[in-house]
Amino acid sequence: MAINYIPANFDVVRDHTRCIKCRVCERQCSNEVHYYDEELDTMLCNETDCVDCQRCVSLCPTKALKILPNENRFRKNVNWRQQLMVEAYKQAETGGILLSAMGNPEEFPIYWDKLLLNASQVTNPSIDPLREPMETRVFLGKKSNEVKYDSEGDLVLSNTAPHLELSTPIMFSAMSYGSISYNAHASLAKASKELGIFYNTGEGGLHKDFYEYGPNTIVQVASGRFGVHKDYLDTGAAIEIKIGQGAKPGIGGHLPGAKILEDVSRTRMIPMGTDAISPAPHHDIYSIEDLRQLVLSLKEATEYKKPVIVKIAAVHNVAAIASGVARSGADIIAIDGFRGGTGAAPTRIRDNVGIPIELALAQADFRLREEGIRDNVSLVVGGSIRCSTDAVKAVALGADAVYIGTAALLALGCHLCRDCQRGLCNWGIATQKPELVKRLNPEIGYKRLVNIVHAWDHEIKELMGGMGINSIEALRGNRLMLRGVGLNEVELELLGVKHAGTAI
Amino acid sequence: MSYEINGAGVHYKEVNERIKATGDSDIFIKNACGHRYLGAGTSGKNITIDGIPGNALGAYLNGSRIVVNGNAQDAVADTMNSGEIVIHGNCGDTTGYGMRSGNVFIKGNVGYRVGIHMKEYREHRPVIVIGGKAGDFLGEYQAGGIILLLGLDTPSDVSPVGGFPATGMHGGKIFIRSEAKFEGLPSQIVLSDATDADKELFAPFVRKYTEYFGGNADEILSSHFYTLTPNSSNPYKQFYCQN
Ligand code: SF4
Ligand code: SF4
Ligand code: SF4
Secondary structure, three states, X not given: OXXXXXXXXXXXXXXXXXXXXXXXXXXXXXXXXXXXXXXXXEEEEOHHHOOOOOHHHHHOOOOOEEEEEOOOOOOOOOOOOHHHHHHHHHHHHHOOEEEEOOOOOOOOOOHHHHEEEOOOEOXXXXXXXXXXXXXXXXXXXXXXXXXXXXXXXXXXXXOOOOOEEEOOOEEEOOOOEOOEOHHHHHHHXXXXXXXXXXXXXXXXXXXXXXXXXXXXXXXXXXXXXXXOOHHHHHHOOEEEEEOOOOOOOOOOEEEOHHHOOHHHHHHHXXXXXXXXXXXXXXXXXXXXXXXXXXXXHHHHHOOOOOOEEEEEEOOOOHHHHHHHHHOOOOOEEEEEOOOOOOOOEEHHHHHHOOOOHHHHHHHHHHHHHHOOOHHHOEEEEEOOOOOHHHHHHHHHOOOOEEEEOHHHHHHOOOOOOOOHHHOEOOOOOOEOOHHHHOOOOHHHHHHHHHHHHHHHHHHHHHHHHHHOOOEHHHOOOOHHXXXXXXXXXXXXXXXXXXXXXXXX | OOEEEEOOOOOHHHHHXXXXXXXXXXXXXXXXXXXXXXXXXXXXXXXXXXXXXXXXXXXXXXXXXXXXXXXXOOOOOOOOOEEEEEEOOOEOOXXXXXXXXXXXXXXXXXXXXXXOOOOOEOOEOOEEEEOOXXXXXXXXXXXXXXXXXXXXXXXXXXXXXXXXXXXXXXXXXXXXXXXXXXXXXXXXXEEEEOOHHHHHHHHHHHHHHHHHHOOOHHHHHOOOEEEEEEOOOXXXXXXXXXX
């Protein structure tokens, strides 16, 4: 029906003088865009289904392909953008909630890009990281703020709260087996071990093959409790209670039954083909006191040996919520900003709910300091940390460490086509189809993850050296190392930074 | 002889430490009064409790058996993996939250959201048997397992279940002993009269119930039961459109 015709987003442009009709593109595209026409002896395509994942472009042996934006546009209208019109058509046809994937792609301020770092000149000289030891190791968990001495005057180590030790303040954020593939999980697990950091199971349980990576695994407990049992809890180095997620604050997770195949079903411990529904609230948590009950029940079941993380989405009232969480017995608070990625989220929620992580972090850190409980918890932020400078700025705004999700997937080959929800990822990441999963080689994947984190760690050390700081701990909450550019007074105040050009 | 712990004036943390530390598998806790997380995550223990244990009794239970000679509070059997819990009294909200296997028998009534997120997997099939009445949202988001509501003290023309049962239910079965009409069931729930096959399925649990708490199993089984089942294991699929 003409009324339902939705123009293709992209034009698949093939240079026929280069094309040798090898049909590689046809085999590589899970969306079945390319096909060979025998009669015409030529390669044709159905560009409507193209999601611009760049798989065919990357593998075409003669570089004959290009994916360009489709120039056929509806009449230009700043208010009624084409995307909104198309969405109206889709909903008029199906009556369904719009479903998208990956992080919020819309134009909102990115504060990381409006923050600049300091460097030393002449006085307080910079430190050369190639020559001087630089410490990027961090410990996450409660810090004791009392100092005790015994009768001999020796220091008594009284802090017995469990900790996570990270070689660098970067962890892989929660991505469940189910939303991403076995090979993606294998890469993350192996890389975490080699790097001395942690990856996070997400709420999909832990595949039996990855129990050996337990010391580098954070196991998640969400409202659906998928795959949560005693061994799972005992295996992880820390337990994360997922209250919210930046990409979809206030709503839960839903892995469609179609993605619950044999292996995923075994890991989640639910029958094949059933929807895996994690509703928004934990229906047993209505207060900080209730949250405390869940935190302590997990600690009780694991004999107080593991730190408990509570993950919340960055929402308007985040500072007060963080303050409550800090009093719930949790050791670590993870805050996920509104740009955080996801395997599937309602479009409207992804693009309109939550607040930027930079503001949420700055405010949570302020609030916890103000109340004198900052050392009760560590703060980990994500959504979205795109590069080493985002991480350094996050630490200067008060974070102990950062979670990276999308950046890690990019290392594994993701091209941000934002089509994860359909489970046809051409790069073998957001899919359970064996023929696609095998495109991601975990041996290569894990090395690329190790590389990117090493590279960031080097950059973090360089930046710290430039600032004359040799320990990441000394950068935490050190807002004097930050200056804002092009920010208004309210923004500067919320972030707690001065405008560029202002001296100390 | 069982290992005895006197709960009077002792913090729950210590009670739990002692449960885990003892080599004895038979444990008797007396004077329980609001002690939380009793038996959490344990396996191979046989715990008897006199008094009223606190919230999250037997959370993540992994094979132990717990008998409470009295009432229990909220979140009993939260994410229980296997084992058995027997409550000689009433029980609070969210009993059996996310429970995956094992059995919970409650002599009397239960609170809200009982059996929420209960799920089954292969040979694991959790069962909750409630002798009395249930509060609102019984079997919310239930994804598997059996909830058996006997309504023993309720006249047969009054429903023993609170409002909004089976909301979001997409797996498993709820059996309710009653003749009263049901209203307000969600559209994905099919209400039918329990068949002989249904009764055969839950009869062993009725017998267990009467064995633990008394009563006549045959008489109970001869009454009318309703069966609530979801008509789809993918009830939310149609709500989405790819964007
Ligand atoms: S992969 Fe390149 S060369 Fe091969 S058929 Fe496709 S466009 Fe032609
Ligand atoms: S979806 Fe990906 S592989 Fe398929 S045509 Fe588009 S860019 Fe190429
Ligand atoms: S994970 Fe795959 S489907 Fe998702 S955005 Fe990346 S390339 Fe696309």
